[in-house]
Structure formats: structure tokens, C-alpha cells
Amino acid sequence: MSHSHPLLARTGRGIMLASAAALVLASCSNESDSSEPAAEGAEITYWLWDSNQQPAYQLCADQFESETGISVTIEQYGWADYWQGLTTGFASGTAPDVFADHLSYYPEFVAQGQLLDISDRVEADGVDLSIYQDGLADLWVDQDGGRYGLPKDFDTVALFYNEQLVTEAGYTADQLAELTWSPDGSGSYDELIAALTVDANGVRGNEAGFDPDNVAVYGLALSGNGLNASGQQTWAPYALGNDWYFGDTTPWTTQWNFDSPEFAETIEWYKSLQDRGFMPSVDIALSELDPLNGYLAGRYALVTDGSWMNTSYLGQTDVPTLVAPSPIGPSGERASVFNGLSDAIWAGTDEPDAAWEWVKYLGSAACQDVVAESAVVFPAVKTSTEIATQAFADKGWDVTGFTVQVDEGTTALLPIADHWSEINDTVSAAVESYLQGSADASAFTQANDQVNALFE
Amino acid sequence: MAAAPGTAPRTRGRPRSDLRIALLFIAPASVGYVAFYLMPALRGLWFSFTDQNLIGTGDFIGTANYERMFGDDLFWNALWVTVQYVLINIGVQMVLAIAVAVLLHRLTRSVVIRGIVLLPYLVANVVVALVWFWMSDYSIGIVNVVLEEIGLDRVAFFGNPATAIATIALINVWRFLGYTALLLFAGLQMIPQQYYEAAALDGASEWRMFWRITLPLLRPVLALVLVISVVGSFQIFDTVAVTTEGGPVNATRVIYYYIYQQAFERFDLGYASAIAVFLVVLLAGIAYFQLKIMRSDRSDLA
Numbered sequence: 001m002s003h004s005h006p007l008l009a010r011t012g013r014g015i016m017l018a019s020a021a022a023l024v025l026a027s028c029s030n031e032s033d034s035s036e037p038a039a040e041g042a043e044i045t046y047w048l049w050d051s052n053q054q055p056a057y058q059l060c061a062d063q064f065e066s067e068t069g070i071s072v073t074i075e076q077y078g079w080a081d082y083w084q085g086l087t088t089g090f091a092s093g094t095a096p097d098v099f100a101d102h103l104s105y106y107p108e109f110v111a112q113g114q115l116l117d118i119s120d121r122v123e124a125d126g127v128d129l130s131i132y133q134d135g136l137a138d139l140w141v142d143q144d145g146g147r148y149g150l151p152k153d154f155d156t157v158a159l160f161y162n163e164q165l166v167t168e169a170g171y172t173a174d175q176l177a178e179l180t181w182s183p184d185g186s187g188s189y190d191e192l193i194a195a196l197t198v199d200a201n202g203v204r205g206n207e208a209g210f211d212p213d214n215v216a217v218y219g220l221a222l223s224g225n226g227l228n229a230s231g232q233q234t235w236a237p238y239a240l241g242n243d244w245y246f247g248d249t250t251p252w253t254t255q256w257n258f259d260s261p262e263f264a265e266t267i268e269w270y271k272s273l274q275d276r277g278f279m280p281s282v283d284i285a286l287s288e289l290d291p292l293n294g295y296l297a298g299r300y301a302l303v304t305d306g307s308w309m310n311t312s313y314l315g316q317t318d319v320p321t322l323v324a325p326s327p328i329g330p331s332g333e334r335a336s337v338f339n340g341l342s343d344a345i346w347a348g349t350d351e352p353d354a355a356w357e358w359v360k361y362l363g364s365a366a367c368q369d370v371v372a373e374s375a376v377v378f379p380a381v382k383t384s385t386e387i388a389t390q391a392f393a394d395k396g397w398d399v400t401g402f403t404v405q406v407d408e409g410t411t412a413l414l415p416i417a418d419h420w421s422e423i424n425d426t427v428s429a430a431v432e433s434y435l436q437g438s439a440d441a442s443a444f445t446q447a448n449d450q451v452n453a454l455f456e
Numbered sequence: 457m458a459a460a461p462g463t464a465p466r467t468r469g470r471p472r473s474d475l476r477i478a479l480l481f482i483a484p485a486s487v488g489y490v491a492f493y494l495m496p497a498l499r500g501l502w503f504s505f506t507d508q509n510l511i512g513t514g515d516f517i518g519t520a521n522y523e524r525m526f527g528d529d530l531f532w533n534a535l536w537v538t539v540q541y542v543l544i545n546i547g548v549q550m551v552l553a554i555a556v557a558v559l560l561h562r563l564t565r566s567v568v569i570r571g572i573v574l575l576p577y578l579v580a581n582v583v584v585a586l587v588w589f590w591m592s593d594y595s596i597g598i599v600n601v602v603l604e605e606i607g608l609d610r611v612a613f614f615g616n617p618a619t620a621i622a623t624i625a626l627i628n629v630w631r632f633l634g635y636t637a638l639l640l641f642a643g644l645q646m647i648p649q650q651y652y653e654a655a656a657l658d659g660a661s662e663w664r665m666f667w668r669i670t671l672p673l674l675r676p677v678l679a680l681v682l683v684i685s686v687v688g689s690f691q692i693f694d695t696v697a698v699t700t701e702g703g704p705v706n707a708t709r710v711i712y713y714y715i716y717q718q719a720f721e722r723f724d725l726g727y728a729s730a731i732a733v734f735l736v737v738l739l740a741g742i743a744y745f746q747l748k749i750m751r752s753d754r755s756d757l758a
Contacts (some may be wrong), residue, residue, distance in 0.1 A: 087720060091510055108723065112509065142709070224615065224703075284594045286704045287615030294595030419720040429705045436704070 026203040046343075047099040049082040052311060056374040060367040068361075070354045072098075090114045093348055097355040098362075099151050101344035103139060104230075104420050107252075109344075110142050110189050111418065116345035119147040131365065132380045133406055136340045143252050149342030150363030151380035153371070154344035155306045155413060157237055158401035160313040163320040165217065165301040169195040169204070177401075179327035180448040181238060183265040185272060189327040193219030193278045194300035205278055212277025219278045219387065221291035221300035227282065227435075230414055230426035232337045233305050239266040240337070240412045241329020251416035254455040258427055259448035264441045271435050282435040306339075307378060307402040311403050314397040324400035334404075338411030340380060378403070403453055419454040426450050470500035497736075503729035510723040531731060533706050534714040537621055541710060542689045544625035550682065552633055557640035558670060562662065570641070573634040581631070585695040588627045589614060614700050617707035624695050624708060636685060643677030644670065679750035683743045690739055711735060 001255055048057060054076050061072040075096065077085055083105060089095030090112070101109070109115050119141075122129070127150070129137040136151040161176065171192060181189035196219035197205030204210065205219060226233035230246075244262040247253030257263060273279035280300075285291075292309070294300045296318055304326065305313070313321050328334045343362045345355045361367050368379035372388035375395055385403065392399045405411045417423065430447035433439035504521055508514030525531050548611040556573060576584070592599045592613040598611040632633035647670065655665050671678075693712040696702065702709035702717075711731065 003532075084720065087510060087723075110724065280594070281612070281615075282704065283612035283615040283617075285615060286700070287592065287594045287612040289589065289593055293593060297596050299595045339732075419722075421717065425717075428703070432703065432705050438705075 002320050005168055029142065042070045042351045043073065043095040044070065044349070044351050044354050044358060045073045045075060046358065047077065047082065047086070047096040048431050049077060049079050049100060050376070051076050051151075052376045052382070053371065053374070056265075056371045057362075057367075058397050059370050060362065063366070063370075064358060064361045068354075068357055070357060072436040090346070091350070093324070095346045095348060097349040098343055098345055098358050100152060101140075101342045102310040103339060103341075103416050106140070106148060106342075107416060107418050107420065108140075110148055114347050116347045116349065116352060116355070117146040117148065118150075118345065118356060118359070119145065122147055122150075125360065127360060127363070131382060132363075133340075133382055133385065134409075135338070135411075136380050138155070138339055139251055139343075139413065139416060140342050141251070149187060149344040152341040152343050152357055152362065153166065153368075153377040153379050154338060154340045154406075155308050156338060156402045156405045157233055157304055157306050158326060158336070158399075158405075159324040160303045160305055160309070160321055160322060162295070162298070162301050163322050165196055165298075166192075171195070172185065172209040173322060173324070176322075176324035179324070180329075181241075181269075181327040182330055183242065183269040185269060187327065190273075190278075193273065194276070195219070195333055199277070199280045200227050205276070210276075210277070215280075217298065218280050218300050219302060220273060221303040222274075222280050222282065222285040223291050223303075223305065224282075224285035224288055225290065226304075227285065227428055227431055229420075229424040230337060232339065232414070235267055235431070236412075237304060237326040238270065238329060238334055239263055240335035241331050241333060241410075242266050243331045245412060246415040247417070250413050254417045254452075256423075256448050256451045258430070258451065259445040264444055267431065267434060267444070268441065271437075274435065282432055286432070299325070307399065310392070310397065310399060311376060314395075314399075323397075323399055325401040325404050333408070333410045335412060336402075336412050337414050338405070339414045360449070417455075419451075422454060423451050472748045497725060498706070500729045501733055504733045505724050506726050508724055508725040508729070508755050510658045512717070514726055517726070521727050522734075524727060525734065529710065530706065530714065531711075534709050534711045537707065537709060538690060538692065540621050541625050541692055544622055545628055545689045545692075546686055548626065549633055549636055549685065552629065553636035553640055553681075554671075554674075554678075556633065556637035557644055558666060560637065560641050561644040570638065573637055575634065576631045579631070582698050584627065584631050585698045588630075589699045615704055617704045618655070620700055620704060620707045624692070624699065628689075628692065628695060632685070632688075636681060639681045640674065640677060643674050643681075645675075647673045656697065675750060676754070679747060682750070683746050686746065687739050687743060690742075707754040720757040 046057070046061070048054065054074060057074055061074055065071050086095055086099060092108075095114070101115075106115065121127075125165060125393045132151045133154055140149040140151070141147050159176070166176065175188070176192070179187070179189040179192060181187035190216070191206065194205035196217070197210075197215060198217040199205075199211040200214040201209075201211065202215050202216075205212075223233045230236060231239065239262065242262045242265070244260060244266065245257060247257055248255040270279075274281050280294075291300055291303050291305070292312055295303050296316065298319070303313070314323070314377060326334045326336055331425075345352065345359055349355050365381045365384055368381040368384035369387055371377065372379050372384040373391050375388060375391035375397075377388070378385050385406070389403055391401060391421075426447050430439065430443040434441065434443050503514065505516055505518060506514030507517050507520075541597075560570060560573070591597045592611075594600055594610055594612050594615065599613070606612055611619065640706050651669050651673075652665060655669060660668070691712055692710050694715065696708050696710055696713045697716070700708040702713055715728045715735075716733050718724045718731065
């Protein structure tokens with residue numbers, strides 16, 4: 001699941017670089033068990049966007065074909081091409097039978113009548129929805145009770161940190177696992193970030209004579225991509241730990257909370273990190289492709305980012321990197337956005353039965369265990385998540401900083417709503433102008449009114 | 457072979473109309489024009505009066521899309537941002553292109569140098585945008601590393617609302633400069649060499665020759681190149697799409713990007729078409745006005 005959000009992310013520039021579309025044909029094995037005569041011999045197409053996961057899904061497809069006789073052709077497209085290709089495919093009647101779907105896109109697809117409602121099939125086949133991590137299956141049910149996908153994988157957010165810089169600042173991994181923050185700046189998280197920040201003269205952020213205008217190493221990075229209405233890798237881990245949530249309910253939020261005092265004080269604190277010189281300005285953040293580059297260049301000590309970045313941060317050898325969970329907020333708990341993906345069936349498919357068999361297989365432990373073994377993402381099936389955690393550990397990557405949020409139930413679901421593209425533009429603009437200093441907190445109230453008006 | 461006596465030239469039935477053969481020759485182009493330009497344009501015009509979305513059919517809603525457009529702050533912002541882009545892009549590009557063209561014309565006959573001037577134009581837009589975005593990355597971009605080496609502050613080129621649109625405009629100056637310069641260079645080659653020889657005999661300086669000979673005689677070509685460049689410049693999209701995506705805040709949300717967002721992010725094809733129709737009218741007006749004031753249909757060479 002490489003990228004977290006779609007319309008929210010600024011088109012996934014990094015992904016575009018690697019967006020050469022690969023097309024792999026499912027190997028044609030002839031040993032079919034003829035268990036599903038209705039769909040036997042059918043051919044379906046499956047799309048996904050993360051090339052890192054394609055080998056695992058190819059294994060699933062091979063196994064699936066030998067069990068059912070249905071052949072699956074997997075096609076992979078880069079993030080930006082993927083969604084464009086899907087929408088034009090819908091319009092021209094050439095969309096894939098089954099495709100990896102994202103929370104931020106699917107409300108619009110449902111509204112356009114492009115997804116097959118699988119609620120009856122789930123019931124008829126007795127699919128057990130309790131095998132998935134709590135809440136993930138319900139994300140794909142719309143207001144009218146239609147179900148539009150089975151959970152595939154999920155992601156949470158944690159801190160990637162430069163082990164060497166943290167040790168130099170006098171901190172241990174145990175201390176990083178129990179960080180606290182408070183909007184008044186009194187938490188141990190602020191102290192850590194200050195201690196990690198070093199100005200051009202070698203003075204640390206918690207020492208006298210620190211020059212906030214001439215910083216060589218920032219304690220905390222700021223992701224320009226993450227400054228959107230979900231704030232997944234930026235402000236959301238804090239706001240959600242400050243007794244705040246995006247709106248009245250999710251899925252299908254209609255009343256929003258961007259005007260609440262908890263939100264405003266969180267962003268005010270977030271801005272203070274910038275003003276104190278501990279975090280780069282929003283200008284800097286927006287002029288960077290991704291904080292990863294600055295992190296690898298030694299300019300950032302801590303980065304809040306999603307589990308989909310595990311391979312990038314933990315799979316490199318230049319900077320010794322570890323994972324810590326996000327800090328504990330005023331609510332007494334840590335917090336992370338909980339984002340999930342699903343596999344959906346296109347309403348225009350010629351092979352709805354075969355497509356459903358494939359979706360069912362993708363959503364089963366059989367396939368998700370295979371995906372888990374490849375240690376790229378966290379599969380949605382609970383038992384498979386454990387296998388993935390172990391597979392990560394076998395690689396020498398301790399990713400419990402991400403899973404602790406699920407284990408302790410401190411996740412908050414990504415808001416799912418109509419008009420997301422407009423909400424995203426409006427809220428991003430308000431947050432960006434506030435962080436720039438060109439607007440005060442009234443911008444949030446104004447943005448919230450604008451967003452609420454979309455649902456009247 | 458001479459006509460045999462007695463067989464008078466057959467004037468009757470002539471002149472045989474060339475219409476048929478002419479139609480045959482323009483048929484392929486016409487079919488393409490109708491299928492790929494005229495029909496979509498008319499469909500777009502119709503869409504602008506409907507609530508068409510990407511899939512399915514829309515209903516006629518009169519001028520509601522246009523009314524919404526005139527009351528949409530983001531639309532006006534997009535127009536203003538685009539105008540800023542065009543002014544910077546065309547202003548800088550034209551002055552530099554004339555300078556390069558004149559230098560090519562007066563100083564060198566080398567095809568290699570002409571080729572080098574054109575090189576940036578041979579690189580795809582998206583590649584140019586991405587490479588410049590990498591190079592001006594605040595943390596690791598070569599541009600910022602060099603700025604720091606020579607004692608200046610790093611600049612958040614794409615992240616600062618004050619510099620973002622200018623940065624994008626100048627990147628496209630870099631890409632299109634050689635192409636524009638070569639178009640002008642072709643125009644310069646039409647100016648007879650004798651004028652320069654005569655002027656040189658009279659002891660005129662290069663500077664004076666430029667203002668008195670080159671620029672006036674280049675005017676019709678200049679007008680055409682200017683119109684093409686301005687219309688092209690208004691269509692700025694790809695550089696924004698792969699770098700800032702309209703941000704920071706709305707500082708680079710140019711009109712084409714805004715249209716794209718309406719059509720392909722919000723599936724609001726009706727509203728997107730209304731803005732596109734407005735843009736067509738605007739560009740046609742600007743092009744007409746430019747050609748008129750620059751008297752491009754009359755050459756001082758005649």
C-alpha cells in the first residue's frame with residue numbers, strides 16, 4: 001500500500017518516478033480442482049499500485065488458480081497513473097474486474113455506481129468478518145448498508161529515529177517508547193526534540209545561545225505531503241491524542257471539528273516547534289520531495305511517518321534507524337490514524353462470480369499470510385498481522401511501534417466522507433497559512449464552516 | 457509535344473475545378489480535426505451547461521455553472537496566478553530569446569551551437585519539472601547546496617508562496633528559451649544582409665542596428681511567436697502537477713490545474729467545462745488583440 005492517501009497526498013510524486021507500468025501474466029497452470037464450476041476457466045484482471053507487493057500477490061494468484069481454475073492477470077501502475085487509469089477505465093468500460101481500493105477514493109466511486117455491492121455474497125458465503133483487525137471491515141459499508149470491499153491491509157503512524165543522534169543527545173530506546181507531549185510544551189517529547197536539534201554552531205536546542213534561525217539538524221521533520229486534511233504523518237497523531245476527532249462519526253462524516261479548541265491548540269503547539277527552530281518551516285517542508293531525503297542526509301533526527309515507509313527507512317543502511325511509537329498525549333493515550341485498504345469489484349465486470357471468488361481469497365488468511373511473509377505491509381487479518389510482525393523482526397526490523405497502536409486500541413479511523421477532495425484543499429490551505437503565520441486560528445473556524453457547508 | 461494543327465485547345469469545360477482534388481487532400485486532416493478537436497470542443501460547450509459528471513449523463517442546468525464560476529474565489533485566484541505566471545514566463549523568455557537569437561544570427565553559423573540551444577526543449581516537461589524540483593530541494597538539492605557554499609541562505613523555492621510561481625515560470629523559461637530563440641532566428645534570417653552591410657558602412661553600432669533594423673523587420677515574426685507563446689504559457693499544467701500541486705496554500709493553483717481538479721478529482725465535468733470555455737474565449741481575445749496591435753499582417757520588408 002505504498003502511499004497513504006490519494007487526493008490528500010500531493011499526487012505521489014515519488015511514486016510517479018517509479019510508475020513504469022509492469023504487466024505480469026499469471027502463469028498458466030492447468031491443474032484445476034474444478035471446485036467452482038460456475039467460474040472455472042474464467043479470466044479476470046486485478047490492479048494494484050504497490051510494486052513491492054506484486055510478487056506476494058502473484059503467489060496468491062498462482063495458488064488461487066490451482067485451487068479454482070480461475071486465472072488472474074495482475075497489473076501494476078504507479079500511484080498517480082493508477083487512479084487516472086481507473087476513472088478513465090470506468091468511463092470507457094475497460095476497468096479491471098478487481099482492484100486495490102483506498103478509503104479516500106471509494107465514497108466517490110460508490111456515488112458514481114462503479115463498485116459492486118458484495119453484502120449479499122458475504123452473507124451467502126458466510127464470510128467471517130471478525131478475523132480482521134477491529135473496525136476495518138466496517139469501513140467499506142456505505143450509508144445504505146451496501147458493502148464494497150473486504151479488508152486487505154492497514155497502516156498506522158510512528159516515529160522513525162536516527163539511533164546515533166538520539167544516543168548522542170543522551171536518550172535511550174526505552175525513554176523513546178514512553179514519550180509524552182502537551183500543548184503547553186511541557187512534555188518529554190518537547191525536551192527530546194529540543195535536545196536533538198543542533199544549530200550551525202553546534203549548540204543544542206535546549207542549551208543557552210541556541211540560534212533558531214540557523215539550524216543544522218532539526219529535531220523533528222515536517223512532511224509537506226502530510227499537511228492535508230487527515231494530517232496522518234503530521235499533526236493528527238497529536239490532535240487525536242488531545243481528545244479530538246475529525247468529525248461527528250466515520251465512515252460518512254458530515255459535521256467536522258476543525259474549529260474545536262483542541263484542534264487549534266494542537267496546531268498552535270505544532271507551529272511553536274517551528275518558531276522555536278526545532279522543526280523546519282512549512283516553506284521548507286513544501287519545497288521538499290519527501291523528508292526521507294533530509295533524514296538520510298542527517299538533517300532530521302525524528303520523522304513521523306506511516307508503516308508503508310518501513311522499507312524506505314528500515315531497509316537502508318546509511319542511517320541506523322529504529323521505530324518508536326508516537327508520544328502519549330493529554331488524553332493519557334498515544335494515537336495514530338488507522339488507514340485501511342480493500343479489494344473491490346468493479347460494477348461493470350463480466351465475471352462477477354469469479355471476481356468475488358478472488359476477492360474472497362485475497363481477504364482470506366491463506367493469501368494474507370503469504371503477503372505477511374513478504375514483510376512489506378501489515379495484512380488486515382489479525383493472525384496475518386502477527387505473522388507480518390514476525391517477518392519484519394526476522395529482517396531485523398522492530399516495527400512494534402506501529403502495531404502497539406492496534407494492540408492498545410489507540411487508533412482512530414481515517415475520516416471517510418463525500419467531497420473529500422474539496423475538504424482536503426480547504427483544510428490544507430488553512431493549516432498551511434496558519435503554519436506560515438499568514439493567518440490566525442480563525443482560519444480553522446472559517447475552513448470548518450466551509451467544509452460543513454458542503455454537507456448542507 | 458506540340459498540339460497538332462486543327463485541334464484547338466479545349467477551353468470549353470475549363471477551368472476544371474480543383475475542388476475535388478483539394479477536398480481529397482484535406483480530407484484526412486479534416487476528419488482528424490472534426491473527430492478530435494471540433495466534436496470534443498462542442499461536447500465540452502454542451503457539458504458546460506449541464507451537471508455532467510465523469511460517468512453517466514448530465515442534465516441541462518442553464519448557466520448555473522457560469523454563475524458559480526463568477527462567484528468562485530478560487531477561480532479568480534487561479535486566473536490571477538496564471539496571469540502572474542504568464543507575465544514572468546513570457547516577459548523573461550522573450551527578452552532572453554531575442555538576445556539569444558540575435559547572438560546566433562550575428563555571431564555564429566554553427567549548427568552545433570544551434571542544436572545545443574535547443575537541447576532543453578528536447579527533454580519532456582515532466583522530467584524537466586521533476587529534475588528541477590529535486591535540484592531545488594531544500595535539504596539535499598544541488599541549487600541549495602551551492603547557495604550555501606557561496607555564503608547565501610538556502611531558499612525554499614517551491615515551498616514559499618512568494619517564490620513558488622516565479623520558480624515554476626523560470627523553469628519553463630529554461631525549457632522553452634531555445635525553441636523560441638530558434639523561431640525568432642528563422643525570422644532574422646529573412647532580413648536581407650545588405651541592410652546590415654549598408655548600416656556598417658555608415659558606421660552604425662551593433663546596438664543601433666538592433667533597434668533600427670532587426671527589431672522593426674522582425675515584428676511580424678515576433679508577433680506570431682508571442683501569440684503562440686502566450687497561448688502556450690496560459691496552458692501551464694504539468695510543471696504544477698508534478699511539483700507543488702497548487703500549493704503552498706493556493707499560490708500555484710493555475711487555471712488548468714484547477715480545471716483538472718474539478719474534472720478528474722471531483723468528477724464535476726460540467727463546472728470544469730464552463731471554466732474551459734471561459735478560457736477559450738479569453739485566449740481567443742488575447743490572441744486577436746496581440747495580432748492587431750502588432751500589425752502582424754504587414755511587413756516592413758515589403
